[in-house]
Amino acid sequence: MQLEVHDLSKIYKGNRGLLATGFTIQQGELIALVGHNGAGKSTLLKILGGWLIPDSGEVRVDGIDLKNRRALVRKIGFVPETPNLFDLFSVEYNLILFARLFKIPVARIEATLTEFNLIPFRRSKVQVLSKGLKQRVSIGRSLLADPPLMLFDEPTSGLDFDMTKEIYLLLERLHASGKTILFTSHRPEEIKALATRIMVLHQGSLVFDGSPAEYFESHIHQNLYS
Amino acid sequence: MIRNIALLTFNDLAMALKNKTLYLVLFIPLFVFLTLELVDNNGTDVQQIKIGLIENGDYPAGLLESIETAEGAFEVFWFVSEEQGTRWLEERNGDGVLVPTKESGGSLLIVLEKASFETLVIVESIAELQRAVEDRSNWISEIRPLQDAAIQRQMLPTWILMLVLLVGFIVLPTQVAEEKEKKLLLGLLQTPIREAEWLLAKIALGTILIAIAALLLHLLMTFDSEPGGRLSYLVFLLAGGFCFSAFGIFVGFLCRTQASARTLGVLFYLPHLLPSALADFSEKLSSVAPLIPSYQFYQPVRSILLDGGEVADFPLQLLALVGVGLLASFLSWWLMKRRWLM
Structure with a gap:
């Protein structure tokens, strides 16, 4: 898996958003995308996840262009900050609907329910679940098609300590299974514990791209959290 | 493609059931029937x-x-x-x-x-x-x-128009806006479905809801008609269902939230309902009403149900309904491709 991003931009009113950004991500990397609110982190992830249409630039995953959405959805799984599930329906229904749209065997749903400890909640309506459980369903759903690249937008936002730890373990497990992961975060300890590479966005521009060691020694980290 | 449309339509119908929209479509014909039963029992004051x-x-x-x-x-x-x-x-x-x-x-x-x-x-x-x-x-x-029908039958075209517009301008914009507001549509677009499949499923939902409501209204009022008239009526019901479902989806795409979709829906609903339904009573309205898409539905349906008209008598109206539906579908597809207000 290889993700190539060239001169990608998306400008909102007031010159905010993402300014001509470019980078390449290789198979098996676990990358933390860091920056202040409004730095362009979520915008970047939403463009890669197909939620936003960029103003300009080019994105390719294994040579497949971002414009080829129907092919790309099998390459990229996107987990938004707020789970976008059909909350009037059960956990199982949410998984079945997406499995059918992806034409994935129903047996995969059982495996997902087991893998994410969702068996006791399979018939529960999503609206009655805690945010942590909804996040689990959301992640499980995005992994149904087994995409090689996973995008997580602030995966631990609003979660308690136990659930946060669970998400860390999940990210590590997915990384160990060979998936490439790009996640946004505001938590230095999260970045330190998980990331193999760190990218920093500031006012829409990529201002740092390097290893965690380099990042924590750099003035960028000092400025960001001072 | 058919499989995905069927799957999404089933999902939309299940949502309509869960969020009680289906009850609205079922109860309105019942209320109309009960009201007309009461109206028919009242006397009329004939002075001269x-x-x-x-x-x-x-x-x-x-x-x-x-x-x-x-x-x-x-x-x-x-x-x-x-x-x-x-x-x-x-x-x-x-x-x-x-x-x-x-x-x-x-x-x-x-x-x-x-x-x-x-x-x-x-x-x-x-x-x-x-x-x-x-x-x-x-x-x-x-x-x-001249017409062997009571007030129920005279009013039937107006109620049918009201139901079609209700589904088109109130139910569908709200449902589309809900899917946008809760990012459900973006979630569905993370699967290999085509944008057109999602649109066709929504149009199918609108047409099914209209058909259910119209069928219930007819069952309650036990109207009979000629087989040729039934076919013509069905053709216009389907054309109207397509036109106003597509129009309603487009209205939904113009809104970011359910609240704004409800407001905008009413702003489209009343100007479509009143001039068409009241055109028979006013010369001024009857000259304005043909400019509105709803009149292209109301006029043939009224003629088919009350005067024995047939689909062959209204080719331009049929074309107008299909044309407006296609235009609205294209605009919705275009906005969807641009992730408009999502």
Whole structure:
């Protein structure tokens, strides 16, 4: 898996958003995308996840262009900050609907329910679940098609300590299974514990791209959290 | 493609059931039926009967004299032919037309509805005049209604229009905006479905809801019609369902939230409902109404249900409905591709 991003931009009113950004991500990397609110982190992830249409630039995953959405959805799984599930329906229904749209065997749903400890909640309506459980369903759903690249937008936002730890373990497990992961975060300890590479966005521009060691020694980290 | 559309339509119907939208579509025909049942039981206040007579008609002796003498009860209008009188009646300018018949030596009374309060008043009043002059012949030998329907049937096209527009401009924009607001549509676009499949599923949802509501209304009111008329009616119901479902989806795409979709939906709903439904009662409205897509649905449906019209009589209206539907579908698809207000 290889993700190539060239001169990608998306400008909102007031010159905010993402300014001509470019980078390449290789198979098996676990990358933390860091920056202040409004730095362009979520915008970047939403463009890669197909939620936003960029103003300009080019994105390719294994040579497949971002414009080829129907092919790309099998390459990229996107987990938004707020789970976008059909909350009037059960956990199982949410998984079945997406499995059918992806034409994935129903047996995969059982495996997902087991893998994410969702068996006791399979018939529960999503609206009655805690945010942590909804996040689990959301992640499980995005992994149904087994995409090689996973995008997580602030995966631990609003979660308690136990659930946060669970998400860390999940990210590590997915990384160990060979998936490439790009996640946004505001938590230095999260970045330190998980990331193999760190990218920093500031006012829409990529201002740092390097290893965690380099990042924590750099003035960028000092400025960001001072 | 068909599989995905069926799957998404089922999902939309399940959502309509869960968020109670389906109940709205089922209960409105019931309320309409109950209301009309009550309306039909009320009397009508007829002050003066507007009766049409044919010039040089061979009426029973004493009939013309009696009617003209009873000025307080009758207002007389003269016509050169039965056709002219019938047209006057169809335009709802009068209560009945008396046409002399050679066979019976009496008169044929043409009315709008046979079983109506106005008809009863005409017959009773003429019978009273006949008794007064002690004439034993048949002044009224036959009664012929122009429309053999009660108020329920007269109002049916308006209720059908109301249901179609309700689904189109209230139900669908809200559902589309809900899917946008909760990022459900973006979630579905993370699967290999085509944008067109999602759109077709939504149009199918609208058409199914309209069909359910119309069917329920017909079942409650137990109307009968000719098989040819049924087919024409079905064609226009499907064309209207397609047109206003597509229009409603487009309205939903113009909104970011459910609240704004409800407001915008009403802003489209009323200008489509009122001019079309009231066009029969106003010359000004009848000249404005044809500019509105809803009239291209209302006019043929009214003609098919009440006057025995057929789909072949309204090719332009059918084209207009399909055209507006296609245009709205294209615009929705275009906005969807651009992730408009998502």
